[in-house]
Amino acid sequence: MRPAKISESAVRRLSLYLRVLDAFELAGKTTVSSGDLAELGGMTPAQVRKDLSHFGSFGKRGLGYPVSELRERVTEILGLGRRWRVGLVGAGKLGAALFFYDGFRGQGFDVVGVFDNDPGKIGQHWGRLVVEDIESIDRVVRAARIEMGIIVTPVISAQSVADLLIAAGVGAILNFAPTRLRVPPGITLRNVNLEIELESLAFALTHENGA
C-alpha cells in the first residue's frame, strides 16, 4: 500500500487519471476500464493498470474500476484529501496570474501568503491578503504554517528566497525562475522553465525534417 518507489512520471500520470475520472464521473459513468482511462489520458491500458497496481488493486476483473471509488483513492494517494497552504514569492505579473488563477483553489491549494521585495508592491491588497516584505518570510511562513513555496522572482533573488523558505520550514518548492536552485536533501523541488519549453519546440521544428 505504501510502495517502495514510484517514479516521478508515474505520479504525474496519476494526476492525469484524476482528471479523466472527473470527466467520467461528470458523464455519469460508474465504471471505467483501463482502456477507457488510457484512451482519454493518452497512454496505454497496460501502463494504467501497472500504475494503479502499485497502490493496491482497485478494479474488478471483467468489469473495470469503480469511477467514484477510484477517484477517491487516487485523490488520497496524491495527498489531495486535504488542503495545502502555499506561499507565493514574487508579486509581479506572473505571480499575479498564478494568484488569481482559480484552478489551484479547486485542487486544494490555498495561497495564504504573498511576498515581494519591491516597496511599491509591499502593502498592496491582493484579495484578502496583503503583500508582505520578503524579510517577513520566516515570520509569516511559520505563523500561517505554510507548507509549499512558489518562486516567481527574477533569477537573482531565487536562491536566497528558496533558502529563506526552507529555513522557515517549507518542504516543497515550485520554481519558475530560470535557474537551478540548490536545496538540501529532503526538500522537494520542481522546476517550470518556460524558456526550456520553447527551446525544446525550436529544436523539434529545426530537426523534424531535413529543413
Next chain:
Amino acid sequence: MRPAKISESAVRRLSLYLRVLDAFELAGKTTVSSGDLAELGGMTPAQVRKDLSHFGSFGKRGLGYPVSELRERVTEILGLGRRWRVGLVGAGKLGAALFFYDGFRGQGFDVVGVFDNDPGKIGQHWGRLVVEDIESIDRVVRAARIEMGIIVTPVISAQSVADLLIAAGVGAILNFAPTRLRVPPGITLRNVNLEIELESLAFALTHENGA
C-alpha cells in the same frame, strides 16, 4: 551530426548547458570541462559528454571544451541561431504575464500575434500589437508566418484553438490549459500543467516520511 534520435530529456539538458555556458563566458572563462558543466548544471560529467557527443565532438582531450565555440554550436543545435515567430492565444492574466516577460525575446522568441475571443479584449493594444479575434487566427498566422503557438485559454477552448493553429500551419504548440490536446503526427506539443506540478509536490510531502 544529424543524430538518429535524441531523447526529450537530453534536449532539455542542452538548454541548461547553454545557460551555464553563458555564465562561464560572462565570467571570462575560455574553456570548460564536462565536470565544470556538470557541477553547475546539476548532472554528471559522463552525461554531459554523452549528450554533447550525439552531435559531434567539440572538446579537446586533456583540456575541455572551448566555451565560446561550444555555446555557438549548442545554440545552433537547439535551433536558436535565428528568431522564431510565436502566436499567443489567450489574453488573460497568464497570457499577459507571458507576453510582457522579457526572457523569451532574449532567447530569440518574438510574440507577433495575440488572440482572444472576449470582445472586451479584442482591439486592446499590447505593446505594438493589437489583440485579434480568435476567428482571425488563420489569416494572421499566415500573414505573420507564425511558427509556434502558445495556448493560455480555458480548457473549454483549448482543443479548438489548437486545431485552428495547426490548420493555419503552426508546427509546434506549448499548451498551458490543463487538458490533453490531440494533435496530428508531425506536430510537436509540450504541456505545462501547473496543477500537476503542485499535485506532485503534495504527493512528495505526503509520502516522504510516514507522516
Next chain:
DNA sequence: GTTCGTTTGTGATTGATTTCACAAGGAAAG
C-alpha cells in the same frame, strides 16, 4: 622527445521504465 597529469569520447554495463502476454477472476446468459 619523453613523461605526467588531465580530460574527452564511447563501448559496455547497469538501472529504470514501458510494454507484452497470459493466467486468474468475475459477470451474465441460458
Next chain:
DNA sequence: CTTTCCTTGTGAAATCAATCACAAACGAAC
C-alpha cells in the same frame, strides 16, 4: 451450473536512459 466474454493484475521481456570505466588525445614541463 456451465460456458462465454471481458478485464484485471503481474511476472517476463523489451526498450530506453544513465552511468561506468578506460583507451586515446592533448598540453605542459623538463
